[in-house]
Amino acid sequence: MSSIRTIPSLAACYDLEVEQMDVKTAFLHGDLEEELYMEQPEGFVAQGKEDYVCRLKKSLYGLKQAHRQWYKKFEYVMEDQGYKKTTSDHCVFIKIFSGDDFIILLLNVDDMLIVGRNASRIDKLKQELSKSFAMKDLGPTKQILGIRSKHIDVRYHWMRDVLEAKLLELEKIHTNDNGADMLTKALPRVKFEACCLTSGMEAFPT
Structure with missing residues (x-):
């Protein structure tokens, strides 16, 4: 996130x-x-x-x-x-x-x-x-x-070089393994905790 x-x-x-x-x-x-x-x-x-x-x-x-x-x-x-x-x-x-x-x-x-x-x-x-x-x-x-195109140029510009050099391989991530944005959609607790873990956050117990 x-x-x-x-x-x-x-x-x-x-x-x-x-x-x-x-x-x-x-x-x-x-x-x-x-x-x-x-x-x-x-x-x-x-x-x-x-x-x-x-x-x-x-x-x-x-x-x-x-x-x-x-x-x-x-x-x-x-x-x-x-x-x-x-x-x-x-x-x-x-x-x-x-x-x-x-x-x-x-x-x-x-x-x-x-x-x-x-x-x-x-x-x-x-x-x-x-x-x-x-x-x-x-x-x-x-x-x-605003999230602008130059944001990509500064923070992720290295990705283009890495992909061109074929140092990484792009793979499709299945929906079940893809972290959702917790700020835009309601999720079941299990999915919410999984998304928190994916984004480096911690879901506190209730």
Whole structure:
């Protein structure tokens, strides 16, 4: 089950504050770990230096390494603030202050959803993030993050390479073994518990 649907559901259930932020030119924040060169773009070739190539100083959108480098830098900043990424979704970061006082941050490409009970703590996190990245504060969420095609490019881009290299084989999953979305349909308890197990959740006994 997608975190982008689970976290807003938790916020609605427990009446939490929900704020949204956007990172401007997110993929330019990543630092390259190796030297990369590119041909001069058509229409921007330097006269007298047609045989020169350009050396990249920052990651660019569309570069395979760009997604990974942007995430690594963001992860470093979040961990420096005391947040930990969840094991089920590495784009979800959480920090527990005490009891029910916590903040959850969901990173969706270059959009962020920040959920918590304490508005002042949320504001502090936004201020800290703005020190490291060019941020746009969208305020209280009026429209939940959309699932866009670039979400696939960032989080699942590696699948295309794996399938092309024939390192994995796609198989049809029978309905009985396929985890259903617990937020959209009513299920018998046995099926519900099986779906919880499939999605990494735990069904509490009643």
